[in-house]
Each structure stands twice: as C-alpha cells, then as structure tokens.
Amino acid sequence: MNTCTKYKLILSQFLAASLCTSACLAADLQAEGVQNLKAKNYTKALECFNSALKEQPNNWQLWQNIGSCHMQLGHNDAAINSLQKSIEIGGLHAGQCTLMAAALEGRGQPKQALSWLTLACKIDPSRAADPGMQAAIRELQDPLKNPGGSPDSPDYLSGLVDINRWREQDMPLKVYVRKNVQLPGFYERFLGVVREAMEQWCQASGNAVSYKLVPGPESASLVWDYTDRPELCTSNHEPGLEGVNEMRLRMEDRTAAAGNITVVVKKGPNAPSFRDRQLILTTCLHEAGHALGIHGHSPNTHDVMFLAASPEAKPKLSQRDANTIKLMYKRDWK
Numbered sequence: 001m002n003t004c005t006k007y008k009l010i011l012s013q014f015l016a017a018s019l020c021t022s023a024c025l026a027a028d029l030q031a032e033g034v035q036n037l038k039a040k041n042y043t044k045a046l047e048c049f050n051s052a053l054k055e056q057p058n059n060w061q062l063w064q065n066i067g068s069c070h071m072q073l074g075h076n077d078a079a080i081n082s083l084q085k086s087i088e089i090g091g092l093h094a095g096q097c098t099l100m101a102a103a104l105e106g107r108g109q110p111k112q113a114l115s116w117l118t119l120a121c122k123i124d125p126s127r128a129a130d131p132g133m134q135a136a137i138r139e140l141q142d143p144l145k146n147p148g149g150s151p152d153s154p155d156y157l158s159g160l161v162d163i164n165r166w167r168e169q170d171m172p173l174k175v176y177v178r179k180n181v182q183l184p185g186f187y188e189r190f191l192g193v194v195r196e197a198m199e200q201w202c203q204a205s206g207n208a209v210s211y212k213l214v215p216g217p218e219s220a221s222l223v224w225d226y227t228d229r230p231e232l233c234t235s236n237h238e239p240g241l242e243g244v245n246e247m248r249l250r251m252e253d254r255t256a257a258a259g260n261i262t263v264v265v266k267k268g269p270n271a272p273s274f275r276d277r278q279l280i281l282t283t284c285l286h287e288a289g290h291a292l293g294i295h296g297h298s299p300n301t302h303d304v305m306f307l308a309a310s311p312e313a314k315p316k317l318s319q320r321d322a323n324t325i326k327l328m329y330k331r332d333w334k
C-alpha cells in the first residue's frame with residue numbers, strides 16, 4: 001500500500017467515524033428534545049433541537065419539532081418560519097399543517113388556521129375522522145372565533161358578533177364580588193384586581209360606564225366569583241384565558257340584564273401558588289369587556305379582547321379596546 005492510498009483510507013475512516021458521531025449526537029439530542037417536548041419542557045426541548053440542528057441542518061423533522069416548541073411558547077412567528085423551512089426541506093406532512101394551524105390561530109388568523117387543518121386532513125385522511133380534529137375545525141368555524149374587520153383599524157366594533165350594552169339607567173353598574181369560602185384569604189387581592197379592571201374600562205368609556213360595589217348579590221347586576229377549580233371555567237371561546245362570563249339579555253332589545261364572571265385564580269386546590277396578579281388582571285379585563293357588552297373578539301393579539309390568551313400578560317387596555325368601548329356607549333345611547 002503506498003502512502004497516498006493509506007492516507008485516503010485513514011481519511012475515509014475518519015470521515016465515516018465523524019459522520020457517525022455527528023449523526024449519533026444529533027439522534028441523541030433529537031430524542032432528548034422529544035422527551036422534553038412530551039414533558040412540556042418546551043424551552044429545554046427547543047435547546048436540544050437547536051443543538052441537533054447544528055449537526056443536521058437539513059432535517060425536516062427537527063425543523064418541525066422546533067416549530068412545535070415555538071408554537072407552544074407563543075412565538076408564533078418563529079413557529080411559522082420553522083414550519084415553512086420544514087416544508088421546504090421535507091415536503092408537506094400532516095403534522096406540519098396541524099402545527100401551522102395552531103400558530104396561525106395564536107396569531108389571530110382563524111381562517112388561515114382552518115385552511116391548514118383542512119389541508120392536514122387531505123394529506124392524511126385518517127386525521128379527518130379524529131374527534132379532536134373535528135372539534136378543532138368546528139371551533140374555528142365558530143363566529144366568536146372568527147373576528148371580522150382589520151387588525152389595524154382604530155377599533156374592532158364592526159367585527160363583533162353582537163353588542164349587548166347596559167342601559168343608561170343601569171349606571172352605575174351594581175357590582176358584587178363574592179367571597180369564596182374555600183379561598184377567603186384571596187378575597188381582598190381579587191377585589192383589588194376587579195376594581196382595577198372595572199376602572200380601566202370605565203375610564204376608557206369616558207365614564208359612560210360607571211360602577212359601584214354593592215354588599216350582596218341580590219342587589220347586583222354584575223357578580224364576580226373567583227375559584228381554584230379551572231374545570232368551572234372551561235370554555236371553547238376562551239382558550240387559555242382562565243375565565244368565563246355568563247350574561248342574561250333582555251329579550252326586547254338584547255341589552256344586558258345580568259352578568260356573572262368567574263375567574264380562575266389558582267390552577268387547582270393543590271397548586272403551589274396563586275396565578276400571577278398580572279395574568280389574573282388580564283383575565284378580569286377580558287371577561288369584564290364581555291360583561292360590558294362586547295360579544296365577540298378582536299383579531300389583534302395586542303388587544304385585551306383578542307380571542308385567546310397569549311403567554312405575556314396584558315394588564316392594560318389597548319387603544320383599540322378603549323376606542324371600541326367608547327364607540328359602543330356613544331352610539332344612539334338610550
């Protein structure tokens with residue numbers, strides 16, 4: 001064997017070994033990432049997939065997993081970019097389409113989300129029979145989840161399903177915050193958050209809306225409850241918002257007659273702590289918006305009345321929220 005051949009041999013052995021190491025490393029990282037993804041440790045999972053990507057930048061499944069982590073973390077734009085990359089490299093798969101739908105829904109684009117889910121069912125017809133998929137499609141067709149209008153207009157009044165205002169003679173609204181006997185120690189804190197939420201809306205309405213606290217539910221038009229039982233607040237309309245609002249309307253003119261808001265302040269009786277105050281305030285602002293007559297949602301993620309919770313708190317009404325309530329209570333007020 002001459003030197004040249006020998007060198008080539010060593011080089012090829014070295015190359016194979018290094019390729020194997022790289023592939024094995026990527027596979028290990030990928031497996032670790034999947035484990036973290038399953039355990040909902042999305043930040044850790046993302047780290048693993050990103051490290052694996054350094055070894056295998058053209059692995060479409062890695063790009064899909066990265067998209068999945070970003071989507072779960074609420075980084076919807078990054079999710080969409082990663083999923084597009086995954087499709088470019090690996091072609092179209094049903095999993096990418098489902099994730100794309102979730103990211104677009106998170107971005108307030110339910111129509112586009114729906115078309116990606118439909119595509120997922122076309123690619124993999126077995127998915128169309130899945131009850132979870134059918135429920136997701138039904139939900140995306142729900143008018144409450146399809147806010148009309150532009151996300152950039154000064155207000156979102158025209159895109160609402162209905163407007164159910166209180167009458168002028170109902171002002172100030174009689175508000176009762178009910179003490180939860182299971183969580184009596186949280187009452188004062190909850191009361192403070194409710195007051196802050198109500199005051200923001202009153203101020204935004206130019207004080208066309210006002211309220212006063214009343215000592216009992218009998219004399220109240222709007223009752224607030226807080227709970228540590230998230231199952232009481234499950235609603236298809238409020239994904240992740242941890243709150244629910246029930247309204248009674250007057251038959252003759254569809255104005256608001258009574259309201260009851262329930263807010264999750266703790267995710268289960270055994271949860272180690274209460275939810276973050278800013279997140280509770282976000283929920284209170286959103287549900288108060290419904291209780292003041294906003295039936296429907298905004299298509300803009302920056303508005304308190306956006307249709308789903310975003311990971312970051314929105315403790316202040318946006319200008320569009322404020323403009324909307326102002327217009328609602330200005331128009332042919334009676």
Ligand SMILES: [Zn+2]
Pocket residue numbers: 237238286290296297307
């Ligand atoms: Zn809502």
